[in-house]
Amino acid sequence: MTTESTVEAAVGREAEGLCFSVFGRACPSRHVLKDITHAWGSLTLAALRDGSFRFNELRRRVDGVSEKMLSQTLQALERDGLVHREAQLTNPPRVDYRLTELGHEVAERLYELISLVEARMPEIEVAQRGYDRTHS
Amino acid sequence: MTTESTVEAAVGREAEGLCFSVFGRACPSRHVLKDITHAWGSLTLAALRDGSFRFNELRRRVDGVSEKMLSQTLQALERDGLVHREAQLTNPPRVDYRLTELGHEVAERLYELISLVEARMPEIEVAQRGYDRTHS
DNA sequence: CTGCATCCGAAAAGATACTG
């Protein structure tokens, strides 16, 4: 699983029309990957791992996201079937967002990635300082 | 592992100065996550899972990336210590890129995410069509 | 409270031409 070839096999299978490959320029899966890996997309999905949240709760959790970007991000993720939006037409209105089953699977993998990055940050900062030193 | 809280614990620990949290607006780990999850960043890392490649080989593998974006992406990934660049000052010049050990760990997790997205694309496309139909 | 619509400057991406 971890040693199989990434690109050739995928592109080959995609060319045969048997599957999707993000490496293909026009493959729809690339748009979805972009929705997810877009900075706000990944943070929003990761934030939703903990449960169901209202709009402004999410906004506080994803520190620094603007209203507009969170709104756009949630729409893209909802469209891809990763996030479920539940609106109650009360006054004041209440809208809850939570992950779908698929969204949960994606968020888990994203979280593994985020955890790794966070855990290795000291090492990464050393690399950055070394790079900045030698590349003036 | 899959059930622990994502945001509160992380932000709490970050506030104590004990770790990094991508959910923090000013945390350096967020920049690294952005380098990786940037569309070209993730595709480049995934493409490098297969081994060592030259600049134009990579460009062909990551279908659609421009010279400029690949160059910028590789520089960011090299700075973060995820990609190793080996230049031979021959004529014509030859430059090889490969993952570092840390880059490999990141690429594996990224690949899990990409595989999931590709495998679930049919389901995602159904969701998209449903969304587009109801949100005209 | 939960958003969407609009405008605007800043930033990033893309295309193209050029250099060592």
Next chain:
DNA sequence: CAGTATCTTTTCGGATGCAG
């Protein structure tokens, strides 16, 4: 071959105003 420089186009993202 491996990029850099430059220019144009697109997108990002914040601010504001408004509706349900």
